[in-house]
Amino acid sequence: MLGAIRILIAEDSKTVSALLNNVLANHYRIEVVSVVNNGIDAYKSIVSIKPDFVVMNIDLPLMGGIELLKLLKKENIQTNILIMSSLAQNKDLSSRALDLGAFDIIYKPRNMTADFIRENILSVILENTRNNTVSSDSAFDYNSVIFNSNAKEAVEIEDNEKTYMDKFDDNVKIIPYNQKQVATALSISFRKPFKAPLLVAIGISTGGPRALRIMLPSLPKDFPLPILISQHIPKEFSTSLISSLQDISNIKIKEAQVDEEILPSIVYISPGDKNMGIYMDSKGKLRIKFYPDPDKKFVYTPCVDYLFNTIDEVVKDKAIAIVMTGMGNDGTSGMTKLYNDNNLTIAQDKLSCTVYGMPRSAIESKVVHVVLSLYDIAEFLVQYLRGKLK
Numbered sequence: 001m002l003g004a005i006r007i008l009i010a011e012d013s014k015t016v017s018a019l020l021n022n023v024l025a026n027h028y029r030i031e032v033v034s035v036v037n038n039g040i041d042a043y044k045s046i047v048s049i050k051p052d053f054v055v056m057n058i059d060l061p062l063m064g065g066i067e068l069l070k071l072l073k074k075e076n077i078q079t080n081i082l083i084m085s086s087l088a089q090n091k092d093l094s095s096r097a098l099d100l101g102a103f104d105i106i107y108k109p110r111n112m113t114a115d116f117i118r119e120n121i122l123s124v125i126l127e128n129t130r131n132n133t134v135s136s137d138s139a140f141d142y143n144s145v146i147f148n149s150n151a152k153e154a155v156e157i158e159d160n161e162k163t164y165m166d167k168f169d170d171n172v173k174i175i176p177y178n179q180k181q182v183a184t185a186l187s188i189s190f191r192k193p194f195k196a197p198l199l200v201a202i203g204i205s206t207g208g209p210r211a212l213r214i215m216l217p218s219l220p221k222d223f224p225l226p227i228l229i230s231q232h233i234p235k236e237f238s239t240s241l242i243s244s245l246q247d248i249s250n251i252k253i254k255e256a257q258v259d260e261e262i263l264p265s266i267v268y269i270s271p272g273d274k275n276m277g278i279y280m281d282s283k284g285k286l287r288i289k290f291y292p293d294p295d296k297k298f299v300y301t302p303c304v305d306y307l308f309n310t311i312d313e314v315v316k317d318k319a320i321a322i323v324m325t326g327m328g329n330d331g332t333s334g335m336t337k338l339y340n341d342n343n344l345t346i347a348q349d350k351l352s353c354t355v356y357g358m359p360r361s362a363i364e365s366k367v368v369h370v371v372l373s374l375y376d377i378a379e380f381l382v383q384y385l386r387g388k389l390k
Contacts, residue, residue: 039063203304205326207354308334
């Protein structure tokens with residue numbers, strides 16, 4: 001029997017606080033151990049109660065969320081903090097919170113509902129807990145594994161867990177990679193008969209803003225391919241996410257526009273309310289398209305499967321597909337097609353994921369060639385393409 005997940009709620013709105021308490025406490029796995037309405041009491045409760053998760057408004061009285069995160073970091077107090085941030089609040093605060101080690105940012109709607117809490121807060125907590133309590137009898141050790149071409153055998157790569165936890169600083173920096181892991185992944189990938197790719201596609205969800213703030217700054221300005229990213233995020237926040245990522249990156253990052261040509265050295269991020277895909281025009285140029293999906297054909301918007309499916313249809317066997325941190329299984333279906341058509345497929349490893357659902361789904365479906373830490377993906381791509389595009 002698994003123990004209760006102990007939750008601290010830090011929210012100054014009595015209405016929101018009561019709603020959070022009601023929804024979370026009513027789940028049989030959850031124990032709400034404390035409810036506070038300011039940052040000082042939140043700090044005291046974190047120190048004394050040691051909750052598993054803190055659900056916290058970024059703009060608390062007496063001590064704001066950023067100040068609290070700074071203090072926890074200074075005192076080396078580690079806990080999972082879900083930050084709630086609204087559009088009206090400074091986008092830079094959300095980016096700063098991620099840099100200071102916040103578990104994830106929950107973008108709070110104007111009218112908080114019980115369904116929103118269940119779908120965006122409770123589900124994240126439960127999924128993360130499930131990811132961290134996987135039986136040791138699993139068929140694979142999902143931390144840092146490289147799969148062979150038929151994905152039935154695995155070669156374990158020495159992980160660098162200790163260094164993962166020491167990478168965070170007040171300012172985002174290019175993070176050193178694990179040379180052994182990257183070298184092994186390159187060795188295996190170069191032995192496969194993959195064609196020279198035309199683009200890189202990334203599917204990512206919960207924990208994505210934090211992960212992208214680590215990965216994208218590690219890419220050079222002249223990265224040789226375009227990168228297309230489908231990130232599950234509300235439309236109100238995708239523009240601010242792109243702006244905050246561009247502020248810390250050398251490579252150009254922009255919001256994708258319908259019909260624009262897809263060019264090297266540019267990262268295209270789907271608008272939050274669009275399902276981004278690609279097509280080839282009459283002159284053979286790759287361009288962006290959107291699928292409006294008014295009938296809600298897709299569970300997620302932006303939809304990773306739609307992006308991967310259109311890439312498979314258009315470039316067939318000349319792509320690299322990556323599934324990163326996120327809840328659920330979006331991307332697995334599309335990655336299956338790409339894998340079967342001999343495209344290089346990559347998944348983020350469990351240790352470096354905020355939520356391991358999407359990578360886990362792809363790995364368990366045996367459609368992943370390489371599993372890498374978040375901190376190794378950028379360097380792997382740079383070195384792989386340096387050799388592949390000669």
